Amino acid sequence: MKPDVLLIVNLVLVSVFLLLFRKKAFLTYFQGIKVCLTWLAVAIIALMDELTSMFYAIAGAFRFIGLSGIVFRGFY
Numbered sequence: 001m002k003p004d005v006l007l008i009v010n011l012v013l014v015s016v017f018l019l020l021f022r023k024k025a026f027l028t029y030f031q032g033i034k035v036c037l038t039w040l041a042v043a044i045i046a047l048m049d050e051l052t053s054m055f056y057a058i059a060g061a062f063r064f065i066g067l068s069g070i071v072f073r074g075f076y
Contacts, residue, residue: 020026027041 025038027038027044028035029038030036
Protein backbone atom coordinates (compact mmCIF):
# COMPACT_ATOMS: atom_id res chain seq x y z
CA MET A 1 0.00 0.00 0.00
CA LYS A 2 2.62 2.55 1.02
CA PRO A 3 4.97 1.99 -1.97
CA ASP A 4 2.02 2.35 -4.34
CA VAL A 5 0.96 5.66 -2.80
CA LEU A 6 4.54 6.98 -2.84
CA LEU A 7 4.94 5.98 -6.48
CA ILE A 8 1.75 7.83 -7.43
CA VAL A 9 2.76 10.93 -5.45
CA ASN A 10 6.20 10.96 -7.08
CA LEU A 11 4.76 10.56 -10.56
CA VAL A 12 2.34 13.43 -9.95
CA LEU A 13 5.15 15.67 -8.65
CA VAL A 14 7.40 14.86 -11.60
CA SER A 15 4.62 15.56 -14.08
CA VAL A 16 3.78 18.88 -12.38
CA PHE A 17 7.40 19.99 -12.51
CA LEU A 18 7.74 18.91 -16.13
CA LEU A 19 4.68 20.95 -17.05
CA LEU A 20 5.99 23.98 -15.15
CA PHE A 21 9.46 23.84 -16.67
CA ARG A 22 8.05 23.61 -20.18
CA LYS A 23 6.35 26.99 -19.76
CA LYS A 24 7.99 29.81 -21.60
CA ALA A 25 9.73 32.48 -19.49
CA PHE A 26 9.28 30.43 -16.31
CA LEU A 27 12.77 30.92 -14.88
CA THR A 28 14.47 33.13 -17.47
CA TYR A 29 13.48 35.59 -20.17
CA PHE A 30 15.30 37.51 -22.85
CA GLN A 31 15.49 41.28 -22.92
CA GLY A 32 17.38 42.25 -26.02
CA ILE A 33 20.64 40.28 -25.88
CA LYS A 34 20.52 39.84 -22.10
CA VAL A 35 19.20 36.79 -20.29
CA CYS A 36 17.33 37.85 -17.15
CA LEU A 37 16.14 35.77 -14.21
CA THR A 38 12.55 35.84 -13.02
CA TRP A 39 11.65 36.41 -9.37
CA LEU A 40 11.01 32.69 -9.00
CA ALA A 41 14.52 31.83 -10.16
CA VAL A 42 16.04 34.30 -7.69
CA ALA A 43 13.84 32.91 -4.91
CA ILE A 44 14.97 29.34 -5.67
CA ILE A 45 18.62 30.36 -5.45
CA ALA A 46 18.05 32.20 -2.16
CA LEU A 47 16.09 29.28 -0.71
CA MET A 48 18.84 26.80 -1.59
CA ASP A 49 21.35 29.06 0.14
CA GLU A 50 19.17 29.36 3.26
CA LEU A 51 18.51 25.62 3.49
CA THR A 52 22.15 24.59 3.16
CA SER A 53 23.72 27.25 5.39
CA MET A 54 22.85 25.34 8.55
CA PHE A 55 25.24 22.57 7.51
CA TYR A 56 28.06 25.04 6.92
CA ALA A 57 27.58 26.53 10.39
CA ILE A 58 27.94 23.13 12.04
CA ALA A 59 31.10 22.35 10.08
CA GLY A 60 32.58 25.73 11.00
CA ALA A 61 31.78 25.23 14.66
CA PHE A 62 33.36 21.79 14.61
CA ARG A 63 36.43 23.16 12.84
CA PHE A 64 37.10 25.96 15.33
CA ILE A 65 35.61 24.64 18.59
CA GLY A 66 36.07 20.91 18.18
CA LEU A 67 33.78 18.11 19.28
CA SER A 68 31.89 20.35 21.70
CA GLY A 69 30.83 22.38 18.64
CA ILE A 70 28.15 19.77 17.96
CA VAL A 71 26.16 21.40 20.78
CA PHE A 72 26.02 24.44 18.48
CA ARG A 73 23.66 22.46 16.25
CA GLY A 74 20.98 22.47 18.91
CA PHE A 75 20.93 26.26 19.07
CA TYR A 76 21.06 26.96 15.36
